[in-house]
Amino acid sequence: MDFSSLITAMPGLLSGMMLTLKLLVLAIIGGVALGTLLALARLSNNKLLSTLAGFYVNYFRSIPLLLVITWFYFVVPFIIGWLTGTNEPIGAFYSCLVAFMMFEAAYYCEIVRAGIQSISKGQVNAAYALGMSYSQTMRLVILPQAFRKMTPLLLQQSIILFQDTSLVYAVGLMDFLNSARSGGDIVGELHQFLLFAGLVYFIISFGASTLVKRLQKRLTV
Amino acid sequence: MISIKNVSKWYGDFKVLTDCTTEVQKGEVVVVCGPSGSGKSTLIKCVNGLEPFQSGDIIVDGISVGSPKTDLPKLRSRVGMVFQHFELFPHLSITDNLALAQIKVLGRKEDEAKKKGLALLDRVGLSAHAAKFPGQLSGGQQQRVAIARALAMDPIAMLFDEPTSALDPEMINEVLDVMVQLAHEGMTMMCVTHEMGFARKVANRVIFMDQGAIVEDANKDDFFGSPRSERAQTFLSKILQH
Numbered sequence A: 001m002d003f004s005s006l007i008t009a010m011p012g013l014l015s016g017m018m019l020t021l022k023l024l025v026l027a028i029i030g031g032v033a034l035g036t037l038l039a040l041a042r043l044s045n046n047k048l049l050s051t052l053a054g055f056y057v058n059y060f061r062s063i064p065l066l067l068v069i070t071w072f073y074f075v076v077p078f079i080i081g082w083l084t085g086t087n088e089p090i091g092a093f094y095s096c097l098v099a100f101m102m103f104e105a106a107y108y109c110e111i112v113r114a115g116i117q118s119i120s121k122g123q124v125n126a127a128y129a130l131g132m133s134y135s136q137t138m139r140l141v142i143l144p145q146a147f148r149k150m151t152p153l154l155l156q157q158s159i160i161l162f163q164d165t166s167l168v169y170a171v172g173l174m175d176f177l178n179s180a181r182s183g184g185d186i187v188g189e190l191h192q193f194l195l196f197a198g199l200v201y202f203i204i205s206f207g208a209s210t211l212v213k214r215l216q217k218r219l220t221v
Numbered sequence B: 001m002i003s004i005k006n007v008s009k010w011y012g013d014f015k016v017l018t019d020c021t022t023e024v025q026k027g028e029v030v031v032v033c034g035p036s037g038s039g040k041s042t043l044i045k046c047v048n049g050l051e052p053f054q055s056g057d058i059i060v061d062g063i064s065v066g067s068p069k070t071d072l073p074k075l076r077s078r079v080g081m082v083f084q085h086f087e088l089f090p091h092l093s094i095t096d097n098l099a100l101a102q103i104k105v106l107g108r109k110e111d112e113a114k115k116k117g118l119a120l121l122d123r124v125g126l127s128a129h130a131a132k133f134p135g136q137l138s139g140g141q142q143q144r145v146a147i148a149r150a151l152a153m154d155p156i157a158m159l160f161d162e163p164t165s166a167l168d169p170e171m172i173n174e175v176l177d178v179m180v181q182l183a184h185e186g187m188t189m190m191c192v193t194h195e196m197g198f199a200r201k202v203a204n205r206v207i208f209m210d211q212g213a214i215v216e217d218a219n220k221d222d223f224f225g226s227p228r229s230e231r232a233q234t235f236l237s238k239i240l241q242h
């Protein structure tokens, strides 16, 4: 096989990878933040709040990610335009980012919720007994411990998200996979390009997964 | 200082506390004992509002715990509590365990809070362990840190919920010694404990609970001299045997 065209296409592939990683990192940050709020809502004593959060989580876990992405591509620009009164298109990147954040938040929520529940009630009581408020108790005592325990699971979920970012091809975003596909198309060497893309996804995902397992071992010792 | 008036509490249909009434005067040490499941922990957690109750009221230093208008976090910051399982914060060093609430709740400056924490750590004989984490200390040491952590808030009273029952026998005394010293300094204390040696040494009164009710509430000498109820007598003879 001839890989010389791969080298010529490298700048395009690289910028595709940059887009994938940018989308991934922002989606993780937003997804974990939103997921944490959802987890707190699900665990709250407020029936309405916990029911709404429960509904959100179950809803997003019951529909395909691809649907969410296309849905947001058409609906989010419309809503934002309607709210701000402008007609600026917000573009595929941001609509995808919102879609990933909201979809992944449902999964992160369940991880965070389990993490919070794994911390004993006695820790909450101890923080309250010292006069801390609910938000201080969560921020300073419960969440730091919960996140420590959950880090491997959150990372594992993020590796799945890394692979799922490739679904953005549906709205024409040039992520890594889409760049490889179109790069290969242009020079008529689709096989090589797709093989190469597969290799890159494998190396990154498998490598990260191995690191996570090692981390998990260290945390449980 | 602490006045418990006709407090009743239910978990659904199950009545955990039945019309409990008692009082802890300023500087008094009151020991609460009774069989497992009799509601001792529940009662003591009602005192600082960690557990809500449905009827009656508890007044701490003139403030009603049951009133919805009460600023519970503020009230709790003035009442120290020590738990059976220590409940130090495992992700924080001993120094930070002692300083955290002083800074975040009382608004003390960081160096002031650390200094105060270290002074109290010294008082419980653990100043060498300031930089360690809770997991590196023995149970008895952790419990002494937990007492120091509560004292760092300058509490007007201290609540203890079986502070020695999760400890190996050889560590019980190091914790009791700290509590005895505290009692001698005039701290107002409400202690759930089965350490009758401690009760004999420093308690003013002993309360005996059974099935959610206060069955005996007597001066120490009366209690150990001749507990009136049969249940208290049976209970005492059981725990004094070993």
Ligand SMILES: Nc1ncnc2c1ncn2[C@@H]1O[C@H](COP(=O)(O)OP(=O)(O)OP(=O)(O)O)[C@@H](O)[C@H]1O
Pocket: B011, B014, B016, B034, B035, B036, B037, B038, B039, B040, B041, B042, B043
């Ligand atoms: N969250 C809860 N829901 C329902 N029942 C509860 C709950 N917490 C405690 N109970 C019940 O209330 C009763 C009193 O519990 P409590 O912990 O106050 O007893 P205790 O006297 O402290 O016992 P121990 O000596 O075992 O600590 C027990 O029968 C217990 O099963």
Ligand SMILES: [Mg+2]
Pocket: B040, B041, B042, B161, B162
């Ligand atoms: Mg108890």
